Amino acid sequence: MKTLILTTLILVSIISYSQNVDYLHVRDSLTNLSCGDMNYDDVVHSRTNLENFDPSCIYLNKSEYYRNLGFSYYLSFAKTIDSNFLEKAIIAYTNAIESDSNSYISMWDLSLCYFFNHEYELGLFMLDRYKIKVPPAYFSPKEYRVYQRYFIKNLRKE
Numbered sequence: 001m002k003t004l005i006l007t008t009l010i011l012v013s014i015i016s017y018s019q020n021v022d023y024l025h026v027r028d029s030l031t032n033l034s035c036g037d038m039n040y041d042d043v044v045h046s047r048t049n050l051e052n053f054d055p056s057c058i059y060l061n062k063s064e065y066y067r068n069l070g071f072s073y074y075l076s077f078a079k080t081i082d083s084n085f086l087e088k089a090i091i092a093y094t095n096a097i098e099s100d101s102n103s104y105i106s107m108w109d110l111s112l113c114y115f116f117n118h119e120y121e122l123g124l125f126m127l128d129r130y131k132i133k134v135p136p137a138y139f140s141p142k143e144y145r146v147y148q149r150y151f152i153k154n155l156r157k158e
Contacts, residue, residue, distance in 0.1 A: 020059035047072035063100035
């Protein structure tokens with residue numbers, strides 16, 4: 001009986017461990033996203049793959065998954081100007097920040113999504129969080145002030 005229970009526990013632990021994935025190991029098979037010129041079909045293909053992937057099996061780099069998902073939604077919004085994609089991008093970037101509270105890239109991207117969604121106060125808040133979290137080597141005070149002015153200017157128009 002002890003042998004049966006021990007064997008069952010070992011099998012269950014192996015099965016549950018094998019379901020866990022480091023997202024960075026599977027990212028290239030799911031996405032084709034880059035900063036260069038991209039075909040919209042590649043964006044749709046990447047977005048569909050990411051939507052169909054179960055994030056609950058990711059045990060490492062889950063914030064990267066949500067950041068890639070948010071980026072694919074953002075690119076879809078940029079192509080179609082469909083605000084539903086922008087809302088989904090906001091949710092994905094928020095999940096990325098919840099998964100990794102130091103994800104300053106997600107904070108930057110989320111602030112821009114809020115800007116395009118005319119949620120200037122939230123965008124300004126996220127921009128300030130970005131300023132706190134970003135490493136000094138990557139922070140540009142000039143660029144930060146430019147975006148801060150845009151947010152404040154549009155906030156005053158409301």
